[in-house]
Amino acid sequence: DAGVTQSPTHLIKTRGQQVTLRCSPKSGHDTVSWYQQALGQGPQFIFQYYEEEERQRGNFPDRFSGHQFPNYSSELNVNALLLGDSALYLCASSSQGNYGYTFGSGTRLTVV
């Protein structure tokens, strides 16, 4: 049983560029949450998707956007990249009404 799959694992982008990160949730899960984890810090909640809609959003600018597809997979898009966007981006899947979150291994984004 595959867990949460994220791609790519590593990415290097230049300031001002745009990036798309992808997440496939664990089988049976219908909710996807995205987190940003800066080096040495705890994760910060970006947003959560359920039924192809953004349900909740953390304190992130509109440059951060997302999408959920009918098969529950999700994308995180970041426009106009800044050096400060360099971080590990984590995807977590869950099932509505269930307390269990399964995390992927993350995508390490470096902005130069």
Place this chain on the structure above:
Amino acid sequence: GNSVTQMEGPVTLSEEAFLTINCTYTATGYPSLFWYVQYPGEGLQLLLKATKADDKGSNKGFEATYRKETTSFHLEKGSVQVSDSAVYFCALRDSNYQLIWGAGTKLIIKP
């Protein structure tokens, strides 16, 4: 707003020592509480959880008890191993289904 505070690291212990990592929270209502572990180069793994006051979560020798009166959820293990070296995160799930995280505590176990 909701927040989680955990003890700063790194915490360095010898193998077979007793471990405590403190975690306190501020939240409205009755959040669920979690401990996650992150091994080097890996994502976050759920270690244990508690969903109501006085619940005790346990897994792999680790334990934590949901103490509403002290708003705490301290992580303990009786005898640590080198393989327990990792970063440990305390988190709460609020009424909006968001996970609010502490800053993490790096644990180093020396043989």
